Amino acid sequence: MKKKLLITGFIPEYLICSFRDRFDITMPDEEKDRFTLDEVKERIKGQDALFTLYAFKFGKELIEMADSVKVVANGGVGFDNIDVKACTEHGIFVVNTPTSVAEPTAEMTFAIMMAITKGIVMYDRAARANGNTVQPFFFDRDILDYGKTLGIVGFGRIGQALGRKALGIGMNVIYYDPLRKSREEEQRMGVRFAGFDELISTADVVSCHMPYTPESHHTFDRKVFERMKDTAYFINAARGPIVNQEDLIWALKNHKIRGAGLDVYEFEPDIPKELTELENVVLTPHVGSNVIECRKEMLEEALGGTYKLLNGTEIPNIVNKELITGR
Amino acid sequence: MKKKLLITGFIPEYLICSFRDRFDITMPDEEKDRFTLDEVKERIKGQDALFTLYAFKFGKELIEMADSVKVVANGGVGFDNIDVKACTEHGIFVVNTPTSVAEPTAEMTFAIMMAITKGIVMYDRAARANGNTVQPFFFDRDILDYGKTLGIVGFGRIGQALGRKALGIGMNVIYYDPLRKSREEEQRMGVRFAGFDELISTADVVSCHMPYTPESHHTFDRKVFERMKDTAYFINAARGPIVNQEDLIWALKNHKIRGAGLDVYEFEPDIPKELTELENVVLTPHVGSNVIECRKEMLEEALGGTYKLLNGTEIPNIVNKELITGR
Numbered sequence: 243m244k245k246k247l248l249i250t251g252f253i254p255e256y257l258i259c260s261f262r263d264r265f266d267i268t269m270p271d272e273e274k275d276r277f278t279l280d281e282v283k284e285r286i287k288g289q290d291a292l293f294t295l296y297a298f299k300f301g302k303e304l305i306e307m308a309d310s311v312k313v314v315a316n317g318g319v320g321f322d323n324i325d326v327k328a329c330t331e332h333g334i335f336v337v338n339t340p341t342s343v344a345e346p347t348a349e350m351t352f353a354i355m356m357a358i359t360k361g362i363v364m365y366d367r368a369a370r371a372n373g374n375t376v377q378p379f380f381f382d383r384d385i386l387d388y389g390k391t392l393g394i395v396g397f398g399r400i401g402q403a404l405g406r407k408a409l410g411i412g413m414n415v416i417y418y419d420p421l422r423k424s425r426e427e428e429q430r431m432g433v434r435f436a437g438f439d440e441l442i443s444t445a446d447v448v449s450c451h452m453p454y455t456p457e458s459h460h461t462f463d464r465k466v467f468e469r470m471k472d473t474a475y476f477i478n479a480a481r482g483p484i485v486n487q488e489d490l491i492w493a494l495k496n497h498k499i500r501g502a503g504l505d506v507y508e509f510e511p512d513i514p515k516e517l518t519e520l521e522n523v524v525l526t527p528h529v530g531s532n533v534i535e536c537r538k539e540m541l542e543e544a545l546g547g548t549y550k551l552l553n554g555t556e557i558p559n560i561v562n563k564e565l566i567t568g569r
Numbered sequence: 570m571k572k573k574l575l576i577t578g579f580i581p582e583y584l585i586c587s588f589r590d591r592f593d594i595t596m597p598d599e600e601k602d603r604f605t606l607d608e609v610k611e612r613i614k615g616q617d618a619l620f621t622l623y624a625f626k627f628g629k630e631l632i633e634m635a636d637s638v639k640v641v642a643n644g645g646v647g648f649d650n651i652d653v654k655a656c657t658e659h660g661i662f663v664v665n666t667p668t669s670v671a672e673p674t675a676e677m678t679f680a681i682m683m684a685i686t687k688g689i690v691m692y693d694r695a696a697r698a699n700g701n702t703v704q705p706f707f708f709d710r711d712i713l714d715y716g717k718t719l720g721i722v723g724f725g726r727i728g729q730a731l732g733r734k735a736l737g738i739g740m741n742v743i744y745y746d747p748l749r750k751s752r753e754e755e756q757r758m759g760v761r762f763a764g765f766d767e768l769i770s771t772a773d774v775v776s777c778h779m780p781y782t783p784e785s786h787h788t789f790d791r792k793v794f795e796r797m798k799d800t801a802y803f804i805n806a807a808r809g810p811i812v813n814q815e816d817l818i819w820a821l822k823n824h825k826i827r828g829a830g831l832d833v834y835e836f837e838p839d840i841p842k843e844l845t846e847l848e849n850v851v852l853t854p855h856v857g858s859n860v861i862e863c864r865k866e867m868l869e870e871a872l873g874g875t876y877k878l879l880n881g882t883e884i885p886n887i888v889n890k891e892l893i894t895g896r
Contacts, residue, residue: 345715345739346715349687349713349714349715349738352683353683353684353687356684357680357683357684357690359680360680360860361856362680362851362853363684363689363690363693365852365854365856366684366690366851366852368854369852369853369854370840370852372840372854373840373842373845374838374839374840374854375837375838375839375840375854376838377855377859385860385861386672388672388673406738407738409737410734410736410737410738410739411679411733411737411738412733412737507702510701511702511703512701512702513696513697513699513701515700518696518697518700524689525692525693525696525697526693526696527699527701527702527703529692533687533712534712
């Protein structure tokens, strides 16, 4: 029997069509693009599941209205937009997409890192503006990644996938994570554990990949940027508020670090004007998993999983697993 | 005893200073940046060696004037700017920089590839113009490199270094080269040989890394682009005239291929306006080896080598080795 599914944003037909036999779907049209909170409230009654796109906030008030909802699937691995505790209390499963986003997000992060360390965006701008290849003998802005050290803060699936790629191009990889891997795993991966302080002060590139929680809020602030090498680059394709954005802009303007590659921002959807006016940054509009192949796999992981769960089959990507144990 | 060295372009003091004990150096100042042919002619008399930067043309006429010159060192691995045959006839050694440029050039090529396949430059432009992260659900322009096939045409040092990096991020690598590697080498490297036709028609990304010679002129033309996948990307960080630029622009405008990443152009220093107006390209101003670490190593390989050679010591990076055999 078809289940009723409410999606908070538009998905093109050729991507969503394969789910129409399993779900009776309500979603905004292309022009509308995404539902507001009020529009979701109007449509939540009677739904079996909700699919949250663009970090749509699924908070207490809405959860209390969502009597019939048994599963909320989040289009992404980070679920800081969802009040998981309230969901658990109301018996709503929270599902995310950890497997499908890991490799693509790591790849996008890696591309952003390469672009800022090699000056690709700056060079492209110069080439288009000048219409020729006349250029200074070198820019002191770009570095050779080969042989340099990448420091990864938060060593989950995405951090590890990024680490593999960095090792693959000849970088050294150190990582910090509250949960340290075993010596054997570290050896197998070819990475070394470092304390947070050691990592930020020795790495040539620092990339953060932890989830956003109250504890990780503003992990990177003025003090941290001051301790980084002034030749180092900072990368964030995880969550904006992990970084004190004002402090990052200060560090970039005052050459405390050499540059930054950013896919996420503290106050999204806003990207502050001060950032867009800087030369030593590469800015992308929160597109970590914005690749067709990935979108397809995310839909399968989120909606295929939701359908199974609604029909009583356990799936690996449940955030609040305590709901199962409690059953 | 100091040798007399003429350099065709300006090199900052902190890079060239370590050679001043070995050479009596003539070069343009920072403002002048590079000598014209006439200015080199005026200064060539009595020089022991010439260091050619920015593909300065060392042709027959100049070679015949260069009585005292025993070595011409080229700042780069590609020496199509030098008439090697005429040099050999005049007993002038030609020296290049194959070792120092391989890894950096491969890395820059790799970064350009990542930037075009992931849409980094396009995203950066959008992020700066819009000042927010609101964006379509996906762009059909970018691809996941993971699991895709890179076809490398010309499998010398740079091609091989690029292949290692591509394998390191999870791509498959096929290569074409007139000189096929042994099965054992292919297996060790994890690459597969393909005929030129198979390579261009099956690869998701095609990158060329052959030297520019009369034979490689316009290897990539309309017919080749027509046979490439319409989802494929073309990368050229080798030499411009390997590609028929007009045909490439035609292929890009008519969506015969999805995009191109270019560091070199057919009629340098010009980058044609038609290219700079395209969205589906990443353009860099011939900066393959434009990294400080690399510039230092290039100077050592070129000038350190030249000094040794002038003092009768053999070095590995001699282009016209027949001069030694003939001694």
